[in-house]
Amino acid sequence: MTQPNLESLVPAYVREFEPYIPSRPDPELMKLYGCARLYRLNNNENPLGPPPGAQEVIRRFPPPQGAVYPSGDSYYLRQELGAVHGVDPGQILVGNGANEVIAFVIKAFCEQGDNIVTADKTFAVYEWVAVFSGIEARVIPLKDEGFDDAAMLAAIDPRTKILFVCNPNNPTGSYWTRERLRGFLAAVGGRRIVVVDEAYCEFVEQEDFPNGISLLGEYPNLVVFRTFSKMYGLAALRIGYLVGAPEVVDMIRRTCVVYSVNRIAQEAALAALKDDTGHIRRTRALVRTSRTFLRGELAKMGLPVIAGEGNYLIAKLPLSDTLAYRKLMREGIMIRPMTGFRCPNHIRITLAGQEAMEACVAALKKILP
Amino acid sequence: MHEPRHGTVQLHLEARAPFLPVVTQFVESAASLFGLARTESLKLSLATEEIFLHLCGAVCAGEQLETACQDGLYYTRVLFRFHAPQLNLKGLNIASDSAKDGQCDLDEMGLMIASRSVDRLHLTEEKGHRICLAVTMEKVYPRFSEQLPRPAAPAGVSVEEPDRERVKRFALLAGRFSPERDRPPFFAYPGKVADMVAGGEYRCLTAISQKREIVGGIIFSGRSERIVQFHGPYLFSEGEQIAAADALLTALIASIARTKALGLLSLAGLPKALEPQFEHLGSLPPSTAEGPGGGVSFFFRHLHEDPGAEVWVPADLTVWLTGEYDRLVLARQIRTVQAMGETRLGASLFAAEIVRERAEATLRPLWPGADLAANVARHVRYLQADGLTTLLFEIDLGLPWHAELIPVLMANGFTPALLLPFAGQADLVIFQHHDATES
Numbered sequence: 037m038t039q040p041n042l043e044s045l046v047p048a049y050v051r052e053f054e055p056y057i058p059s060r061p062d063p064e065l066m067k068l069y070g071c072a073r074l075y076r077l078n079n080n081e082n083p084l085g086p087p088p089g090a091q092e093v094i095r096r097f098p099p100p101q102g103a104v105y106p107s108g109d110s111y112y113l114r115q116e117l118g119a120v121h122g123v124d125p126g127q128i129l130v131g132n133g134a135n136e137v138i139a140f141v142i143k144a145f146c147e148q149g150d151n152i153v154t155a156d157k158t159f160a161v162y163e164w165v166a167v168f169s170g171i172e173a174r175v176i177p178l179k180d181e182g183f184d185d186a187a188m189l190a191a192i193d194p195r196t197k198i199l200f201v202c203n204p205n206n207p208t209g210s211y212w213t214r215e216r217l218r219g220f221l222a223a224v225g226g227r228r229i230v231v232v233d234e235a236y237c238e239f240v241e242q243e244d245f246p247n248g249i250s251l252l253g254e255y256p257n258l259v260v261f262r263t264f265s266k267m268y269g270l271a272a273l274r275i276g277y278l279v280g281a282p283e284v285v286d287m288i289r290r291t292c293v294v295y296s297v298n299r300i301a302q303e304a305a306l307a308a309l310k311d312d313t314g315h316i317r318r319t320r321a322l323v324r325t326s327r328t329f330l331r332g333e334l335a336k337m338g339l340p341v342i343a344g345e346g347n348y349l350i351a352k353l354p355l356s357d358t359l360a361y362r363k364l365m366r367e368g369i370m371i372r373p374m375t376g377f378r379c380p381n382h383i384r385i386t387l388a389g390q391e392a393m394e395a396c397v398a399a400l401k402k403i404l405p
Numbered sequence: 406m407h408e409p410r411h412g413t414v415q416l417h418l419e420a421r422a423p424f425l426p427v428v429t430q431f432v433e434s435a436a437s438l439f440g441l442a443r444t445e446s447l448k449l450s451l452a453t454e455e456i457f458l459h460l461c462g463a464v465c466a467g468e469q470l471e472t473a474c475q476d477g478l479y480y481t482r483v484l485f486r487f488h489a490p491q492l493n494l495k496g497l498n499i500a501s502d503s504a505k506d507g508q509c510d511l512d513e514m515g516l517m518i519a520s521r522s523v524d525r526l527h528l529t530e531e532k533g534h535r536i537c538l539a540v541t542m543e544k545v546y547p548r549f550s551e552q553l554p555r556p557a558a559p560a561g562v563s564v565e566e567p568d569r570e571r572v573k574r575f576a577l578l579a580g581r582f583s584p585e586r587d588r589p590p591f592f593a594y595p596g597k598v599a600d601m602v603a604g605g606e607y608r609c610l611t612a613i614s615q616k617r618e619i620v621g622g623i624i625f626s627g628r629s630e631r632i633v634q635f636h637g638p639y640l641f642s643e644g645e646q647i648a649a650a651d652a653l654l655t656a657l658i659a660s661i662a663r664t665k666a667l668g669l670l671s672l673a674g675l676p677k678a679l680e681p682q683f684e685h686l687g688s689l690p691p692s693t694a695e696g697p698g699g700g701v702s703f704f705f706r707h708l709h710e711d712p713g714a715e716v717w718v719p720a721d722l723t724v725w726l727t728g729e730y731d732r733l734v735l736a737r738q739i740r741t742v743q744a745m746g747e748t749r750l751g752a753s754l755f756a757a758e759i760v761r762e763r764a765e766a767t768l769r770p771l772w773p774g775a776d777l778a779a780n781v782a783r784h785v786r787y788l789q790a791d792g793l794t795t796l797l798f799e800i801d802l803g804l805p806w807h808a809e810l811i812p813v814l815m816a817n818g819f820t821p822a823l824l825l826p827f828a829g830q831a832d833l834v835i836f837q838h839h840d841a842t843e844s
Contacts, residue, residue, distance in 0.1 A: 039533060054665035059710050068713040068736035160663055356682055358707030362734040375708050378659040381682055 049170040071368035077386040078372040082269035087311035090304040106299035132296040134263040134276030143291035145197045146171045154200040162200040182210035202233045209344020214246035221255040236346040238267035256281035268308040273301035323347045326387035333397040367399035412476040420461045420470040435474030439481045448522040449542040455515035478604030480543040495752035500787035528771040546594035558644035559614030564656040567611045572599045575622040579639040587674035612649040621649040631667040631827045647678045671704040714831040716802035729824045742808040749775035765795040773806040796838035803830025
């Protein structure tokens with residue numbers, strides 16, 4: 037049988053892109069590392085799970101409805117999101133996780149020869165989607181663990197289409213204040229799109245932390261990302277969204293794949309938004325307690341810590357982070373080694389329940405030289 | 406890693422002897438176009454001639470044969486791609502005994518000439534059971550050892566990818582200020598280093614002082630699909646050098662952190678200050694040529710979470726291997742292989758890489774056969790007679806047929822010395838030969 041000529045069929049920027057290989061499922065990892073239980077402290081999941089109303093939606097989903105297509109544009113969810121954020125539902129696009137809306141935006145605005153600007157130590161997917169779409173990704177080093185606004189502005193050229201800012205930043209937890217974000221948006225002007233990814237915004241309790249959506253009226257080139265994976269505990273259902281000015285969203289809608297968000301996700305997200313049981317308050321309290329506890333314990337061990345906003349913190353180790361990952365896996369603790377974020381010898385730990393935090397501390401004490 | 410910038414030309418024809426002039430002319434023209442000097446071009450053409458005739462006669466007579474010439478900038482490679490029901494390339498072994506006792510097998514003699522004419526030999530089975538036999542001829546470069554002065558201790562350093570001239574200066578500095586055992590022989594040829602980097606197979610980073618002097622550097626390349634091997638960081642200035650070493654390593658990691666490379670491997674020494682960031686794999690005992698105090702430590706670090714792997718070994722090796730996996734905290738599923746009387750056909754083929762400066766030879770199995778024991782013994786005899794005192798044998802634990810070689814190696818004086826994670830299809834084990842007379 038003749039093999040397809042992949043050299044000529046596949047664009048060079050796809051051929052040269054290195055595919056991301058996700059880690060194996062938990063049971064396989066537990067078998068590999070010989071651990072009887074596993075605390076997942078690697079993906080910043082919410083240990084409380086989804087709000088009770090969303091859990092009820094998941095529990096009660098009628099199996100025969102599995103045969104019926106969902107709303108193609110998450111109609112009811114957008115209505116509710118519009119009401120919550122005080123924007124028109126037409127300004128919202130819902131995707132199969134925030135990862136999908138990243139792809140929508142890059143496809144809508146960039147063509148070959150264009151570039152995007154973001155940071156070197158931030159969420160990797162902006163860079164990945166750009167690179168495998170044939171778009172240059174300009175990654176600017178962080179300054180004092182935060183996005184360097186001046187250097188990002190200096191990296192702009194006539195082919196720059198989008199600037200991605202992760203606020204608060206994953207993994208460092210640093211954030212831009214309202215004033216700093218406004219200054220950046222003003223400096224960029226209307227010639228480029230600025231994406232502010234607020235995946236972890238619900239965890240931030242600082243008063244000067246900006247709600248990007250509230251700035252849309254002033255800055256129509258602003259696009260804000262949100263997710264239901266973190267605070268709302270719906271990571272398994274893959275649902276996130278973007279909000280922007282009507283004209284901008286109308287352009288992005290052209291590259292948006294409809295029907296990509298399943299019905300359980302839409303309905304669970306809707307229920308999560310309507311939660312009145314104090315889910316956010318409970319989660320914030322848990323994160324606050326865990327941060328204080330873990331920070332103190334890491335300090336006692338002499339480990340430098342970067343702990344900003346978000347439900348995670350970073351610890352610097354006196355050994356390779358990837359070796360620490362393997363040693364901790366043997367102890368049933370799964371953390372995120374940070375070499376892939378260009379922070380070698382650092383690990384990111386999700387702030388979870390007390391039992392998990394104590395197990396993590398005990399394991400760290402056991403493995404450190 | 407960047408994809409190497411190979412220029413490639415291809416020739417498709419049937420494997421029939423009358424086409425020989427077409428093939429040799431094609432290779433000579435391509436080699437000349439790619440910048441190979443006349444002598445090397447003729448050697449490559451000679452190897453091509455012998456291999457082509459062998460393929461026409463005994464391997465894939467009349468069948469489709471693709472011949473490709475690849476420009477690696479510092480080398481030209483000829484690749485033969487074909488399908489064959491059976492393969493006997495015994496004559497390509499460096500230790501081939503086809504001329505032994507005056508009983509000359511002309512066909513095998515031709516292959517022997519071919520293998521000894523070229524610098525490197527490679528054989529792989531590609532998708533669809535297509536076989537790819539590759540022979541490589543490197544350009545010859547002038548040796549330089551210009552005495553560049555030692556740079557002053559820097560107040561601060563930045564890291565950059567050097568241009569061609571700075572790559573050459575880096576090579577000269579490394580040649581002067583780093584211990585010989587810690588640097589590969591190619592540093593004696595700065596022009597070659599420049600071409601290795603320009604060709605895309607290698608990348609180089611240099612640490613630059615505020616006075617724009619090169620105060621250190623590191624060079625790296627993909628050893629396997631998943632492992633990046635690096636040499637350095639080499640540090641040239643006086644006084645405190647930790648900052649430059651750390652900056653170079655951080656820049657190297659940043660440049661490959663978001664690639665599919667799983668690990669970083671150092672086989673040529675590492676500054677002491679960087680050792681805590683790595684896992685010590687072990688060291689090879691010094692060769693006789695290096696004398697006491699020789700030998701180099703090997704270091705490794707993962708770049709991502711360890712995905713685990715399946716490895717194939719005979720029962721003889723499981724105790725040593727389990728101990729190493731436990732020490733290195735690597736998750737592996739060990740599959741035991743055992744001969745059960747099944748038939749083995751054909752003749753095996755090993756590649757031999759020789760580093761004369763270190764009196765060292767590394768053997769790599771390329772093709773299985775029924776003669777593994779005889780072929781190993783023959784190679785040991787041949788290489789020792791050639792004055793090579795350090796004999797290494799690399800076994801890829803991801804390839805079940807390699808496991809069959811392990812008892813043979815152990816019966817021939819080899820012992821496992823080092824485990825290199827993911828350096829092959831799975832992990833590699835380097836076996837080292839110990840003479841029966843050694844204590």
